[in-house]
Amino acid sequence: MQLVSGGALRKYVRIAEISFTNRVVYLADHFASSIFLILILFIFSQLWKTVLGPSGEIAGLDSTAMLWYMLFTETIALSIPRAHYLVSEEVKSGDVAYKLIRPYSYILYYFAAYCGEFAVRAATNLSVGAAFAYLTMGPLTVNWGKFGWVLLGFALATSINFLVCFCVALLAFWLEETRPYFWILNKMTFIFGGLLVPVEAYPEGLRRISYLLPLRYSFSAPARLVVDFDYSLLWQMLAGQLVWTVLLAALAAVMFRKGVRRVHVHGG
Amino acid sequence: MAVIDVNGLSKVFRAKTKEPGLRGSVRALLRPTYTELGAVKGISFAVEAGELLAFIGRNGAGKSTTIKMLTGILNPTAGTAQVLGLVPWESRRQLAYTIGSVFGQKSQLWYHLPALDSFRLLGSIYEIPHRDLAKRLDAVVELFELAEFIKTPVRKLSLGQRMRCEIAASILHRPQVIFLDEPTIGLDVVAKLKIRELIKRLNEEENTTIFLTSHDAGDIEQLCKRVIVINHGEIILDTSTSYLRHNYLTTRIVNVKFAEPCPGLRLSNAEILKHTEKGVKFRINTRSTSIEDVLGELFAQADTADISVEEPAMEEVIRDIYRRPAGEGEQDAVS
Numbered sequence: 244m245q246l247v248s249g250g251a252l253r254k255y256v257r258i259a260e261i262s263f264t265n266r267v268v269y270l271a272d273h274f275a276s277s278i279f280l281i282l283i284l285f286i287f288s289q290l291w292k293t294v295l296g297p298s299g300e301i302a303g304l305d306s307t308a309m310l311w312y313m314l315f316t317e318t319i320a321l322s323i324p325r326a327h328y329l330v331s332e333e334v335k336s337g338d339v340a341y342k343l344i345r346p347y348s349y350i351l352y353y354f355a356a357y358c359g360e361f362a363v364r365a366a367t368n369l370s371v372g373a374a375f376a377y378l379t380m381g382p383l384t385v386n387w388g389k390f391g392w393v394l395l396g397f398a399l400a401t402s403i404n405f406l407v408c409f410c411v412a413l414l415a416f417w418l419e420e421t422r423p424y425f426w427i428l429n430k431m432t433f434i435f436g437g438l439l440v441p442v443e444a445y446p447e448g449l450r451r452i453s454y455l456l457p458l459r460y461s462f463s464a465p466a467r468l469v470v471d472f473d474y475s476l477l478w479q480m481l482a483g484q485l486v487w488t489v490l491l492a493a494l495a496a497v498m499f500r501k502g503v504r505r506v507h508v509h510g511g
Numbered sequence: 512m513a514v515i516d517v518n519g520l521s522k523v524f525r526a527k528t529k530e531p532g533l534r535g536s537v538r539a540l541l542r543p544t545y546t547e548l549g550a551v552k553g554i555s556f557a558v559e560a561g562e563l564l565a566f567i568g569r570n571g572a573g574k575s576t577t578i579k580m581l582t583g584i585l586n587p588t589a590g591t592a593q594v595l596g597l598v599p600w601e602s603r604r605q606l607a608y609t610i611g612s613v614f615g616q617k618s619q620l621w622y623h624l625p626a627l628d629s630f631r632l633l634g635s636i637y638e639i640p641h642r643d644l645a646k647r648l649d650a651v652v653e654l655f656e657l658a659e660f661i662k663t664p665v666r667k668l669s670l671g672q673r674m675r676c677e678i679a680a681s682i683l684h685r686p687q688v689i690f691l692d693e694p695t696i697g698l699d700v701v702a703k704l705k706i707r708e709l710i711k712r713l714n715e716e717e718n719t720t721i722f723l724t725s726h727d728a729g730d731i732e733q734l735c736k737r738v739i740v741i742n743h744g745e746i747i748l749d750t751s752t753s754y755l756r757h758n759y760l761t762t763r764i765v766n767v768k769f770a771e772p773c774p775g776l777r778l779s780n781a782e783i784l785k786h787t788e789k790g791v792k793f794r795i796n797t798r799s800t801s802i803e804d805v806l807g808e809l810f811a812q813a814d815t816a817d818i819s820v821e822e823p824a825m826e827e828v829i830r831d832i833y834r835r836p837a838g839e840g841e842q843d844a845v846s
Contacts, residue, residue: 251638340579
């Protein structure tokens, strides 16, 4: 993967910016699709109120914190752009080759586009979801002094999610169909990402598996950090996120390099 | 000086084969078999700076594969090529700053945003300094007459307007060579004329070398001074467009208007296509017969009021080249 120099960085910032602008065109659609998030939050707000009552806790989180936790995990999950499907299609059709003759890194191009789109989707989901959570369960106590760490955690979580999806999309170089793998990834995210409940509440075996996977670091850990900031969790999360970002970036670069050799574009 | 230099360039594709039916599918899974397809077979040519060259051929002839190798998209199986002194597949990114490309329906514009947004993005991608980009944008907008719709989302543009924007997008970084792969495909007559005019201006005003593929005889006839014909992966003709137009297909259609009806007209070395009381239309092959001889025979039998001689249409010339067996066209080529 091409390393980015200061001068070249501008082009990726512009790609993210244009991707952001492109999604703003659909702002109304994004707000409309946030209804699904409201539905999930409504169901779980009722569930946690009933199950936990005023004083019950799951992994140290009361019913209000649980709903806010879920808002953040679901915001990340529902805001993931569908760029990986596009990458998968480009690889299958051979159109990836046409991007190779542009002076940018294919991986960084899609990462920048992914970030731009994620920002719009996350902003709409978070604003709608936060309004609902505030009205139904009350405010979340945020430690604003630590908010920079939280943002860093979310930024690295976004990188991990992009790289995981990108690697699955690159399987299209070798496989005819990648949709089943995206389906499996989706289900794994649901469980090992701790979308509904923090992974700390899982039984020992399941928790161990989730600790070995990157999904915990891109969903459960950053969401938990917002609702229950803790330095030991922060360092553990950042270390895990950095390791997974490096590993997945290396994997994506190797897969892409090997895959491109297989590009088999037939001409007219 | 040659800006494109190609020597013995070949590309062989390896494709998986499968027998029909379930048994064939299982067999292909357990014991896959492959077939090799020679898409380009040892072609050689050179293109000088400032040339406007047509690279034509039927579907599957190897023209797009050649362009893909020259732009660095594909690695060749054998042979060498240099574009602006660089080996395309080895220096793909470096070359990207000095060449431009438009591949038919593959858009480089953001569909939901105005073309101006895509142009500014491309300015950043090609690392054009801000002030230079502003000047360049003004020049390109004027050259391609884009002012009217540059702020309209691309999805709302007509195909002709979109293609103008596509070509404009590909020249923002002032490429020395531009590869246009079927730029007029699907356009109406007016839009085609506009695109041709712009390509010509681009070539003349900016001295950009243009490597054009097209199925449209009009593109070739109106734009290019030189044409290379590729068939079954081999170059079968490399000649000037005017030579092709005037000398390649040696048939001429003669239209004669009679002053008096001439019912018993006989022309020994011409093929009569239509004969009425008012006139006659016949085809002669100038390779075996001289026009003067046939006209002499005509004048001996008929009283004529008007005569016109038609050269074959470029489309007909190209159709004839494609129909000929491999190797035959080279006899006529003046490389």
